[in-house]
Amino acid sequence: MKKVSLLAPGPTPVPPRTMLAMAQPLIHHRSSDFLEMFGRVRAGLKKLFKTDNEVLTFCSSGTGAMDSSVSNLLSPGDKAICVRGGKFGERWTELLEAYGCTPVNLDVEWGYAVKPEQVEALLKDDPSIKAVYVQALETSTGVAHPIQELAQVTKDSDAVLVVDAVSALGAYDIPTDEWGLDVVISGSQKAMMLPPGLAFASIGPKALKLMESSTLPKFYFSWAKELKTQGINKGAFTSPVPLFIGLLDIFDLIEEIGLDNIFKETAVKSQAFKAAVAAWGLELFSKENASTGLTAVLAPEGIDAQDVVGWLKEKYAIFIAGGQAQAKGKIFRVAHMGFISEFDTLKAISAIEMALAGLGYKFEMGAGVAAAQKIFGEA
Amino acid sequence: MKKVSLLAPGPTPVPPRTMLAMAQPLIHHRSSDFLEMFGRVRAGLKKLFKTDNEVLTFCSSGTGAMDSSVSNLLSPGDKAICVRGGKFGERWTELLEAYGCTPVNLDVEWGYAVKPEQVEALLKDDPSIKAVYVQALETSTGVAHPIQELAQVTKDSDAVLVVDAVSALGAYDIPTDEWGLDVVISGSQKAMMLPPGLAFASIGPKALKLMESSTLPKFYFSWAKELKTQGINKGAFTSPVPLFIGLLDIFDLIEEIGLDNIFKETAVKSQAFKAAVAAWGLELFSKENASTGLTAVLAPEGIDAQDVVGWLKEKYAIFIAGGQAQAKGKIFRVAHMGFISEFDTLKAISAIEMALAGLGYKFEMGAGVAAAQKIFGEA
Numbered sequence: 001m002k003k004v005s006l007l008a009p010g011p012t013p014v015p016p017r018t019m020l021a022m023a024q025p026l027i028h029h030r031s032s033d034f035l036e037m038f039g040r041v042r043a044g045l046k047k048l049f050k051t052d053n054e055v056l057t058f059c060s061s062g063t064g065a066m067d068s069s070v071s072n073l074l075s076p077g078d079k080a081i082c083v084r085g086g087k088f089g090e091r092w093t094e095l096l097e098a099y100g101c102t103p104v105n106l107d108v109e110w111g112y113a114v115k116p117e118q119v120e121a122l123l124k125d126d127p128s129i130k131a132v133y134v135q136a137l138e139t140s141t142g143v144a145h146p147i148q149e150l151a152q153v154t155k156d157s158d159a160v161l162v163v164d165a166v167s168a169l170g171a172y173d174i175p176t177d178e179w180g181l182d183v184v185i186s187g188s189q190k191a192m193m194l195p196p197g198l199a200f201a202s203i204g205p206k207a208l209k210l211m212e213s214s215t216l217p218k219f220y221f222s223w224a225k226e227l228k229t230q231g232i233n234k235g236a237f238t239s240p241v242p243l244f245i246g247l248l249d250i251f252d253l254i255e256e257i258g259l260d261n262i263f264k265e266t267a268v269k270s271q272a273f274k275a276a277v278a279a280w281g282l283e284l285f286s287k288e289n290a291s292t293g294l295t296a297v298l299a300p301e302g303i304d305a306q307d308v309v310g311w312l313k314e315k316y317a318i319f320i321a322g323g324q325a326q327a328k329g330k331i332f333r334v335a336h337m338g339f340i341s342e343f344d345t346l347k348a349i350s351a352i353e354m355a356l357a358g359l360g361y362k363f364e365m366g367a368g369v370a371a372a373q374k375i376f377g378e379a
Numbered sequence: 380m381k382k383v384s385l386l387a388p389g390p391t392p393v394p395p396r397t398m399l400a401m402a403q404p405l406i407h408h409r410s411s412d413f414l415e416m417f418g419r420v421r422a423g424l425k426k427l428f429k430t431d432n433e434v435l436t437f438c439s440s441g442t443g444a445m446d447s448s449v450s451n452l453l454s455p456g457d458k459a460i461c462v463r464g465g466k467f468g469e470r471w472t473e474l475l476e477a478y479g480c481t482p483v484n485l486d487v488e489w490g491y492a493v494k495p496e497q498v499e500a501l502l503k504d505d506p507s508i509k510a511v512y513v514q515a516l517e518t519s520t521g522v523a524h525p526i527q528e529l530a531q532v533t534k535d536s537d538a539v540l541v542v543d544a545v546s547a548l549g550a551y552d553i554p555t556d557e558w559g560l561d562v563v564i565s566g567s568q569k570a571m572m573l574p575p576g577l578a579f580a581s582i583g584p585k586a587l588k589l590m591e592s593s594t595l596p597k598f599y600f601s602w603a604k605e606l607k608t609q610g611i612n613k614g615a616f617t618s619p620v621p622l623f624i625g626l627l628d629i630f631d632l633i634e635e636i637g638l639d640n641i642f643k644e645t646a647v648k649s650q651a652f653k654a655a656v657a658a659w660g661l662e663l664f665s666k667e668n669a670s671t672g673l674t675a676v677l678a679p680e681g682i683d684a685q686d687v688v689g690w691l692k693e694k695y696a697i698f699i700a701g702g703q704a705q706a707k708g709k710i711f712r713v714a715h716m717g718f719i720s721e722f723d724t725l726k727a728i729s730a731i732e733m734a735l736a737g738l739g740y741k742f743e744m745g746a747g748v749a750a751a752q753k754i755f756g757e758a
Contacts, residue, residue, distance in 0.1 A: 004404060004406065006404075006405060006406075006407060008407055008409075010617070011405050011407065011408060011617065011620060013404065013405065014404070014405055016402075016404075019401075019402040019403070019404075020402055022398075022401070022402065022621075023395075023398040023399055023401065023402040024398070025383060025385075025392065025393070025395075025398075026385060026390050026392065026393055026574060027383065027385075027698075028385060028387055028390065028698040029390060029575070030387075030700075031692070031698060059438070059439055059440045059443070059575065059576055060438055060439050060443070060599065061438050061599075061616045061617040061618075061619075062616075062617065063598075063599050063616040063617070064438070064439070064599045064616075066599075067598045067599040070598075071596070094598070095598050098596050098597065098598040098601070099596040099598070100596060187617075189617060195405060195619060195620055195621045196408070196438065196617040196618065196619045196620065197438055197576045197619040197621075197622070216596065217450070217477050217478040217479060217595065217596065218477065219442075219446045219449075219473070219474050219477040219478070220439065220440075220442050220443045220445075220446040220600070221599070222477070237440045237441075237442040237443075238389070238390065238440040238441065238442070238566075238568060238575040239440075239575065240440075240574060240575045240576040241390060241574055241575065242401075242574045243576070313410070319406075319407040319410060321409075
């Protein structure tokens with residue numbers, strides 16, 4: 001008997017109570033009950049994003065909201081910095097090129113964080129740069145970019161800072177207004193503990209101003225259209241009703257536990273997992289700013305990381321993630337964000353130990369579990 | 380005790396068994412189990428659309444797929460005919476304008492169907508027209524446009540026919556390949572009996588050719604990108620896993636009942652409801668080609684149709700729809716598509732009778748119910 005465990009960095013497990021809440025009969029998306037629900041979703045999102053800005057909701061995956069942050073802010077030919085320290089950073093370049101804009105690529109070695117001075121220098125060098133696109137947590141490497149510091153840099157320039165926080169929001173603190181983040185993007189299927197299908201974008205005053213001059217075409221993802229309708233608690237188009245019901249349930253759950261406690265719990269799971277990695281004599285892929293949302297581990301010399309991932313999947317129905325693109329075969333990644341308990345983390349650690357041993361790696365079996373237990377015991 | 384009844388033309392009720400199927404724990408969207416599921420979804424969609432064309436799936440509402448049919452087919456300045464016989468027809472014009480294309484508006488009086496000769500004349504007059512955009516069922520008026528005849532007209536031209544079948548597909552027969560429809564768009568929340576959140580587009584050879592010359596920007600809704608990945612059973616971005624599980628359950632349900640039987644049942648519900656309307660001495664809003672998917676009814680002289688809609692909602696928790704834009708206050712609309720039984724239809728008829736009587740309309744109470752019962756008895 002195998003129990004499926006999702007421990008990859010998204011989609012993450014959904015609390016069963018939330019799944020069942022979403023299974024109740026639909027209500028009509030133009031009914032007063034739904035408008036009232038939409039209002040509560042807006043208020044809950046502002047609380048989660050820690051912002052007074054409007055947080056727009058889209059029926060799409062997180063990439064849809066990323067797409068919207070290009071088509072609603074830029075005009076053809078516009079230059080924007082793309083911080084590329086992993087696969088999701090590269091997506092900004094693809095997006096800008098798809099829209100006929102001019103990416104200013106800031107390549108960061110995978111496993112490292114961008115240096116705010118690099119962004120500052122580029123912006124000083126070319127004041128026509130309209131925006132800086134960056135991930136809060138680059139899911140492909142496990143690195144957290146220094147968002148607060150980047151916001152300090154963009155604040156003194158004309159450029160708008162766009163932060164993809166799909167993997168980060170709800171995993172650790174990203175206070176939109178306190179840090180002065182112009183646009184923050186997220187999605188339902190990671191730390192927000194829901195199935196995929198909802199994406200979010202908070203839009204601050206500097207972004208709203210840039211939006212007004214944008215001439216790129218947009219319709220389904222038009223911020224102007226959605227600001228007008230969502231401002232009165234309606235989506236411009238048909239809203240995915242069950243995900244709204246689910247989101248309200250998640251807001252209740254976050255309220256019960258406390259957002260700061262969730263950040264702490266996520267950090268403890270991350271610390272415990274990273275202690276296990278050290279106990280195995282292995283190294284993190286992230287050489288600096290290793291995030292608490294997930295851990296990327298370098299597989300031992302001579303062992304294909306995909307074999308570790310495959311071993312867990314085939315033998316134990318445990319889903320962790322491998323590396324993407326240049327990191328494929330070299331790393332495996334385990335999530336700590338969302339509805340994952342310390343025992344899920346211990347399960348992952350045990351399973352990885354069994355896989356590593358099975359694949360011929362020499363280490364003291366149980367050492368990772370013990371190291372993690374120690375952290376959990378102290379927390 | 381009030382039981383909520385959804386009888387508006389979308390979102391329609393979802394079978395409880397499907398809702399519960401979707402409540403099961405998530406699986407990973409890159410797992411082999413999900414790829415296998417994606418393959419079955421593709422096969423099921425081809426069967427439902429009656430096509431050998433690829434039917435792409437998007438995580439969005441139906442409007443997202445409409446948006447994609449402009450950005451993936453046209454280039455800036457391109458001309459395309461927009462058949463505008465209602466609110467959804469007008470959306471084509473908005474879309475074309477948003478993308479800097481040139482709409483050739485073919486205005487049809489609300490309540491009437493487009494005449495294929497009009498489209499033929501426009502295409503002959505201007506062979507540079509790239510596409511014809513039309514609704515199969517114009518949800519705002521209840522009219523079914525003559526899609527088969529329109530396809531005959533476009534077949535002999537260079538123009539691609541794009542059919543919005545969001546409300547129509549699964550309600551009545553729209554055989555994509557037999558009729559030669561280049562692009563057919565649909566969504567999950569109407570006759571497909573699922574919550575909103577999935578949209579579809581079948582893409583034929585003529586559309587694929589036009590796609591190759593299209594220079595409008597696209598990323599999230601890129602057909603080329605999705606054709607490449609969905610052809611090997613993967614979404615380019617994160618797929619909304621529960622809706623895929625739900626869709627497979629709906630395919631099972633359709634298989635059990637038989638698609639043709641569903642069309643017949645929908646037609647009988649429509650016929651019964653329309654018999655009730657006649658028994659009340661009222662008229663349909665659709666003066667021709669009244670669709671079987673839904674019925675739009677002109678409210679009696681002196682009664683605001685919104686009061687009928689409001690009466691059902693407030694007193695009985697029954698959701699039907701009012702009119703949109705120019706039809707607001709004049710009509711109310713009741714759906715027959717999807718998971719709606721003959722007794723749901725009789726419930727709607729009873730409730731409307733009680734509302735009409737309450738609002739002062741003089742007619743024989745129960746006459747509509749009896750007329751509908753007769754139709755159901757004969758069927």
